[in-house]
Amino acid sequence: MNERKYFYIREGSSTPAGPHTLPELVRMKDMGELQDASLVAASGAQEWVKLEDEIKAHAAELAATATILPPVPGKTNLPVIPPAQPEVAVPETAGPCPNCGQEIPLHGKPELPEHCPHCDFLLRATNPDSLWQQFKVALKKSFVMRGRATRMEYWGFYIFCYVINMILTMPLYILQIVTMTPKQLLSEDELYYLEASFWNSPAGVIQIIIFGVSLIFAIPSITAAVRRLHDIGKSGWWFAAVYIAPLLSLVPLIMIVDNPHNIALPLILVVICLGASVVLGIMLLVYLFTDSQKGRNRYGASPKYPWL
Numbered sequence: 001m002n003e004r005k006y007f008y009i010r011e012g013s014s015t016p017a018g019p020h021t022l023p024e025l026v027r028m029k030d031m032g033e034l035q036d037a038s039l040v041a042a043s044g045a046q047e048w049v050k051l052e053d054e055i056k057a058h059a060a061e062l063a064a065t066a067t068i069l070p071p072v073p074g075k076t077n078l079p080v081i082p083p084a085q086p087e088v089a090v091p092e093t094a095g096p097c098p099n100c101g102q103e104i105p106l107h108g109k110p111e112l113p114e115h116c117p118h119c120d121f122l123l124r125a126t127n128p129d130s131l132w133q134q135f136k137v138a139l140k141k142s143f144v145m146r147g148r149a150t151r152m153e154y155w156g157f158y159i160f161c162y163v164i165n166m167i168l169t170m171p172l173y174i175l176q177i178v179t180m181t182p183k184q185l186l187s188e189d190e191l192y193y194l195e196a197s198f199w200n201s202p203a204g205v206i207q208i209i210i211f212g213v214s215l216i217f218a219i220p221s222i223t224a225a226v227r228r229l230h231d232i233g234k235s236g237w238w239f240a241a242v243y244i245a246p247l248l249s250l251v252p253l254i255m256i257v258d259n260p261h262n263i264a265l266p267l268i269l270v271v272i273c274l275g276a277s278v279v280l281g282i283m284l285l286v287y288l289f290t291d292s293q294k295g296r297n298r299y300g301a302s303p304k305y306p307w308l
Contacts, residue, residue, distance in 0.1 A: 004021070004022065004042050004043065005018065005019035005020065005021065005042070005043045006018055006019060006020055006021070006022060006025055006040045006041065006042050006043070006054075007019055007040065007041050007043070008020070008025060008034060008038055008039065008040045008041075008051070009038065009039045009040075009048070010033075010034065010038060011035060011037070011038060016041075019043060019094070022054065022055070022058055022061075022062065023062065025040060025051060025054075026055060026062065029051060029055075034051055035051070036050065036051055036052035037050055037051070037052070038050070038051045039051070040054050046294070092105065092106065093105055093106060094106055097116040097118060097119060100116060100118050100119040102116070102118045102119075104116060104117070105117065130156075131152070131155075131156035131159060131160065132156070132160065133156075134152055134153045134156030134157060135156050135157045135159075135160035135161070137153060137157075138153055138154070138156070138157035138220055138224045139157070139220055141220070141223060141224070141227070142219055142220035142223060143219070143223065144223055144227070145223050145226045145227065145236060146227075146230075146299070146300075147227055147230065147299065147300050148227055148228075148230045148231035148292070148297075148299050148300055148301075148302065148303055149224055149227035149228045149230070149231055149303070150228075150231060150292050150303055150304045151228070151288075151289065151290075151291065151292070153224070153227075153228075153303075154224050154225065154227075154228040154288060155288075157220065157221075157224050158221070158224070161217045161220070161221060164217075165213065165214065165217050168213050169210050169213055169214070172206050172209060172210050172213075173210065175206055176206040176207060176210070179202040179206065222239065225239045225288065226239055228287075228288055229287055229288075230297075230299035230300075231292050231293060231299070231302070231303070231304075232287060232290045232291075232292065232293050233293045233297045233298070233299070234287055238280070238283070238284060238287065239284060241280050242277065242280045242281050242284050245273050245274075245276045245277035245280055246273060246274060246277045248273045249269070249270045249273035249274055249277075251269070252265075252266035252267070252268075252269035252270045252273070253266070253270060255269075291304075292304040292305060
């Protein structure tokens with residue numbers, strides 16, 4: 001039988017494990033470690049399939065390698081029971097590293113290490129199983145722009161970032177309104193918070209705290225988006241372009257203020273800049289929802305498909 005290697009995903013998990021041969025996976029299924037619906041993928045395969053379907057597809061090969069005990073004489077009414085499968089010994093190495101070519105030691109463990117001990121090449125997916133864990137991972141990488149981030153890592157961080165930011169800032173906004181003076185509340189000036197008296201008031205201090213809380217989450221949001229773009233092979237400058245376009249529209253607005261009698265060309269430039277901002281924003285949203293690029297790209301190995 002062709003000793004092809006398979007990776008598998010247990011029920012309730014999103015992290016692949018392996019590699020194992022198909023007979024080994026059958027034995028794990030018989031022991032209750034895997035189910036018929038467990039997903040498996042042969043090394044180099046593009047899609048995951050159910051273990052049950054893979055066993056049916058290779059039933060002939062599995063039957064050819066199975067050893068069946070002969071029936072007991074005089075007991076023809078008893079079914080033939082196959083012998084217990086021998087314990088599978090863990091090999092010393094998992095084969096050569098696809099990056100540096102050196103042997104990868106297993107140290108008695110049945111699963112691949114996360115990284116090659118020789119060149120630090122990513123060998124298997126290390127994504128946490130929950131959005132909360134993804135949020136914590138992204139928060140630890142607040143100042144890291146290199147590398148890649150899966151959809152689950154980015155959106156897990158974004159969801160919890162938004163929820164936590166709302167939980168922290170909403171009571172502060174309410175407290176700010178409560179501590180504002182009548183003069184500040186009734187002021188017709190929309191820029192009342194720029195008044196010197198405001199910054200000396202409790203409401204002004206609360207406004208500074210709200211800004212600080214928002215800034216804490218702003219930095220990891222940017223770096224997570226850059227790594228998400230890297231994961232599909234795009235440059236992080238796509239994220240910057242969404243904000244640069246509306247800033248460029250300030251130039252024709254200044255031209256209108258300086259020369260209000262000639263506003264035709266500046267208005268056209270404003271429309272172009274704002275239109276480009278909308279188009280770039282839609283493109284960025286599509287990129288953030290795009291699946292990981294399979295295999296290695298110029299930003300590193302795929303955290304979702306490291307075996308391809």
